[in-house]
Amino acid sequence: MNRAQLFEQIKKKESCLCVGLDTDLLKIPKHLQHTEDPIFEFNKQIIDATHPYCVAYKPNIAFYEALGPTGWVSLQKTLAYIPKDIFTIADAKRGDIGNTSALYARAFFEQMNFDSITVAPYMGEDSVKPFLMRDKWVILLAHTSNSGSNDFQVMEVTIGKRRLYEEVILKSQQWATPDQLMFVVGATHPEKIASIRALAPDHFFLVPGIGAQGGDLEKVMQHGMNDSCGLLINSARAIIYASDGKDFAKRAGEEALKVQQEMSEYLTKYS
Amino acid sequence: MNRAQLFEQIKKKESCLCVGLDTDLLKIPKHLQHTEDPIFEFNKQIIDATHPYCVAYKPNIAFYEALGPTGWVSLQKTLAYIPKDIFTIADAKRGDIGNTSALYARAFFEQMNFDSITVAPYMGEDSVKPFLMRDKWVILLAHTSNSGSNDFQVMEVTIGKRRLYEEVILKSQQWATPDQLMFVVGATHPEKIASIRALAPDHFFLVPGIGAQGGDLEKVMQHGMNDSCGLLINSARAIIYASDGKDFAKRAGEEALKVQQEMSEYLTKYS
Numbered sequence: 001m002n003r004a005q006l007f008e009q010i011k012k013k014e015s016c017l018c019v020g021l022d023t024d025l026l027k028i029p030k031h032l033q034h035t036e037d038p039i040f041e042f043n044k045q046i047i048d049a050t051h052p053y054c055v056a057y058k059p060n061i062a063f064y065e066a067l068g069p070t071g072w073v074s075l076q077k078t079l080a081y082i083p084k085d086i087f088t089i090a091d092a093k094r095g096d097i098g099n100t101s102a103l104y105a106r107a108f109f110e111q112m113n114f115d116s117i118t119v120a121p122y123m124g125e126d127s128v129k130p131f132l133m134r135d136k137w138v139i140l141l142a143h144t145s146n147s148g149s150n151d152f153q154v155m156e157v158t159i160g161k162r163r164l165y166e167e168v169i170l171k172s173q174q175w176a177t178p179d180q181l182m183f184v185v186g187a188t189h190p191e192k193i194a195s196i197r198a199l200a201p202d203h204f205f206l207v208p209g210i211g212a213q214g215g216d217l218e219k220v221m222q223h224g225m226n227d228s229c230g231l232l233i234n235s236a237r238a239i240i241y242a243s244d245g246k247d248f249a250k251r252a253g254e255e256a257l258k259v260q261q262e263m264s265e266y267l268t269k270y271s
Numbered sequence: 272m273n274r275a276q277l278f279e280q281i282k283k284k285e286s287c288l289c290v291g292l293d294t295d296l297l298k299i300p301k302h303l304q305h306t307e308d309p310i311f312e313f314n315k316q317i318i319d320a321t322h323p324y325c326v327a328y329k330p331n332i333a334f335y336e337a338l339g340p341t342g343w344v345s346l347q348k349t350l351a352y353i354p355k356d357i358f359t360i361a362d363a364k365r366g367d368i369g370n371t372s373a374l375y376a377r378a379f380f381e382q383m384n385f386d387s388i389t390v391a392p393y394m395g396e397d398s399v400k401p402f403l404m405r406d407k408w409v410i411l412l413a414h415t416s417n418s419g420s421n422d423f424q425v426m427e428v429t430i431g432k433r434r435l436y437e438e439v440i441l442k443s444q445q446w447a448t449p450d451q452l453m454f455v456v457g458a459t460h461p462e463k464i465a466s467i468r469a470l471a472p473d474h475f476f477l478v479p480g481i482g483a484q485g486g487d488l489e490k491v492m493q494h495g496m497n498d499s500c501g502l503l504i505n506s507a508r509a510i511i512y513a514s515d516g517k518d519f520a521k522r523a524g525e526e527a528l529k530v531q532q533e534m535s536e537y538l539t540k541y542s
Contacts, residue, residue, distance in 0.1 A: 062367060062374035068382045069340040096333060096364050097417040103333035111339045122393040122412055124419020141393060146368040148395020151442060158427040
């Protein structure tokens with residue numbers, strides 16, 4: 001899916017919601033535990049209930065990897081089940097020397113057919129480039145939503161007196177255009193979104209941290225949008241675990257609808 | 272395996288060699304391609320031929336992940352086949368927000384029983400800590416062996432005028448002792464090994480970059496060793512792909528022996 005197509009979906013659904021499929025065997029409703037593939041069964045019902053209100057799904061790969069080979073099967077089935085007009089993100093945070101990154105690219109873009117993958121920048125250009133060799137997207141970690149983002153990402157570097165995450169955003173723009181590169185920008189730092197937008201005016205940002213992590217949706221949209229919306233805002237736990245009973249999918253759909261309605265309002269108000 | 276036990280193995284075998292199991296279906300000998308599990312069959316014969324000369328095996332997880340669920344099965348079988356007195360490293364370069372890192376830890380330390388995992392530092396403390404909750408090791412990326420290590424890792428930060436990788440080494444020592452934490456320090460920067468050793472006198476370093484990547488074994492050992500050797504030096508391609516014929520395992524054993532003999536000489540000369 002290219003940038004124009006993604007923006008089309010956002011306009012059509014009046015939503016920039018990404019639903020995080022952080023599917024944990026320990027948290028899904030008991031009545032699913034005895035189905036043949038509880039992880040896929042849960043995801044399938046979540047997708048059925050939420051797809052009218054979101055433009056992206058983001059399986060968090062750790063949750064599948066923790067289950068061994070069967071987790072990978074559930075992930076493949078989930079990916080195949082997602083409607084084709086919805087953007088897919090492998091939240092994998094990979095990154096390694098060139099020939100190894102090429103194999104991770106093979107895993108997520110060939111073995112599976114994700115539209116995009118999240119990538120860690122620490123190892124630099126040759127660790128990122130192999131993910132750009134196809135007609136696919138890299139979503140590079142810039143300023144993440146967790147507390148540890150204060151450890152290295154915000155360090156001021158002597159060249160230009162910029163923060164490390166700002167250097168990541170600037171330097172990586174030499175590697176790919178806004179048609180192949182997005183950035184992870186946490187909603188838990190809403191005061192910084194405007195300055196980050198200034199560094200990367202045309203790029204999409206994947207924004208985790210609203211919902212359970214406490215980020216402010218309105219501020220993020222007010223200060224983060226560009227001409228093509230430019231935001232995919234993720235919510236996982238607050239939607240997919242809205243209920244742990246038999247009504248989990250219905251409740252997830254209701255929560256997703258609520259977020260979509262807020263987004264619709266801000267899309268009009270701030271565009 | 273703890274630090275003392277690892278040093279015991281190094282003394283016993285007169286070797287600090289780690290063999291990288293970067294096993295690629297496209298590179299393994301043709302006569303293995305039609306066995307039931309070519310990846311495991313290759314690894315098994317490589318392990319049989321090289322285990323007298325090495326103290327660690329490091330499967331590069333990307334190579335297995337690129338094969339989908341069957342790759343994970345081959346990886347599990349490989350790990351189970353490695354003799355118990357040999358240290359095992361999941362070269363996965365993971366790192367995510369706390370609750371997600373906890374799941375990666377579950378994948379590599381419970382689903383599989385690796386002794387250690389390589390972790391990327393960019394997301395900071397809460398992305399690393401979940402890997403330290405068991406009696407296992409974190410091997411944190413510091414100064415990697417690839418060309419992209421020049422993009423962010425060597426940036427000078429204003430606090431203390433240190434390089435970013437130096438900050439990673441210093442700050443992370445607040446999170447774990449040398450009994451749970453190692454650092455990745457590439458052999459392709461041999462001139463820096465002495466100064467890195469000064470920052471972390473007691474920690475083990477995992478050193479990639481000799482062999483195919485061109486690092487200098489003698490310089491690394493001369494400037495990098497500490498009282499407990501403190502080095503695990505990785506070689507992958509130069510050993511496991513020494514031949515692509517039916518003699519591949521025998522040739523791998525010969526190459527591993529050659530490296531072990533050099534190591535034995537330097538262990539005496541520089542300790």
